[in-house]
Amino acid sequence: MSDQDRPAQPRVGVVGLGAMGLGMARSLRKAGYEVGVHDLRPEVAEGFARDGGTAFASPGDLAAAVDVMVGVVVNAAQVESVLFGADGAAARLSPGVVFVMCSTVDPGWSAELGGRLAERGVLYLDAPISGGAARAAAGELTMMTSGSAAAYAVADPVLEAMSATVYRLGEQAGLGSKVKIVNQLLAGVHIAAAAEAMALGLKAGVPAEALYEVITHSAGNSWMFENRMAHVLAGDYTALSAVDIFVKDLGLVLDSARPERFPLPLAATAHQMFLQASASGLGAEDDSAVIKIFPAIDLPQPAEA
């Protein structure tokens, strides 16, 4: 595209400056955007703005100042609060502005949200993200998106600035969330399976490092085995993503399928494993700590400091 064909750079806002949202706001700033931000913790928004950008006191104030508003909050309830709560964004988003919904939510709810915003003339992208905090900060997320051509026309450069890969799955709001739900099913089952397999190996007396080396080069490998069992080998359960996230996300997977009366035996079993871990007091530890539900195994210990 030549410079004169390029649309004016959209004004962009990010609401929710957790590990993911903060990284995304920073990569947008790095890409040259003037970024507005809001977070329930004003000091976090102000901290961000000290290096460039503007902190807003409410979602509504932020909404009034942007062309694209990116929501990076924990769940559907928080999205509701951002849009329709006190000083909410929905009433102050102008027609033609795009709300980019990055949370992991029930696909049916997401589709409905698209309709509610459309009533106000606000465009909507269903756009769950994957990749973790490090890739968010590097602008290398994966986004699983769906929505109208009109919404993409405005938001596309913003999506590209945050992501290594933007999947465009179709017009129907909810498709992005459906794919994200499928991904979370697999991610959760694979973490629990990795823990179960490593626990069995340790119980049988296989050295943990040797087991990791063989499995990561065999047909039993998964992205999650390779990533999470490295935490178990290091004996480091500092939460990068916590047990309670998969209590929530596998719960969402199961909830999304139940109205269809659709059975998900492995997701249900893995969910019980994360629930057992959480009930044992491990909810805030790294999700790989689900291995601690297996009794009488000698887990690798962290190296002496």
Next chain:
Amino acid sequence: MSDQDRPAQPRVGVVGLGAMGLGMARSLRKAGYEVGVHDLRPEVAEGFARDGGTAFASPGDLAAAVDVMVGVVVNAAQVESVLFGADGAAARLSPGVVFVMCSTVDPGWSAELGGRLAERGVLYLDAPISGGAARAAAGELTMMTSGSAAAYAVADPVLEAMSATVYRLGEQAGLGSKVKIVNQLLAGVHIAAAAEAMALGLKAGVPAEALYEVITHSAGNSWMFENRMAHVLAGDYTALSAVDIFVKDLGLVLDSARPERFPLPLAATAHQMFLQASASGLGAEDDSAVIKIFPAIDLPQPAEA
């Protein structure tokens, strides 16, 4: 190693010329070995020998002619039959000969077999394989092995000729089988999870190709998802590895843990899914056909011929 340091090439035999064993015998021949073979189907052994090598009428006759005997049969019962059945090999293996046990078996049984052979002065390698028929034929298997230094001293060049990677896990017979059991736990759970996830996506109306593309580039990916869901996309359930193999292998995983009273919730659930598939008449189809236990989904159909 200079030529004069190289030990004399061991005489090698392969018993069991199924998809794996035949490929392994061929890669040994390609590597320059004079290969003796035996199979319950004499025509298969003779067919192999027509292109080089020797067909033997019984495991015992083969055993008397080799330095390394590689067993590539389906299960422990068949290994028992090869070694201790009519015209069995055990009585005719000379002291110092190595029996290489490549089947997927209970690790405790494998350790015991090592002891029984040691009583006769026969060396033993516990050496389950992974990689599938194509890699067997290319000499690019993964072998998960354990055994004594004396056994490796004789058999090492034979292992290397069949494999891309030989893992040497320690002296204790059974360690190789323990790692293989852990791999099969993961492989079986991942196939069933891939089927469950793809089924959920199809039920929700996500296009199968788009789902495959996103998942294989996301944190939900596994080796098995990538490999087996390609069969589902193609609508091709020609068995490369059958449903009934995982009925057997996950059964073995569960059996190996039960004496230790060790719980394996995901392996147990996945086993039930393969049993349900087998009970529905899908036992001889490709293991990816486990997706057919999910009701009321529109699976991709094969392209018209």
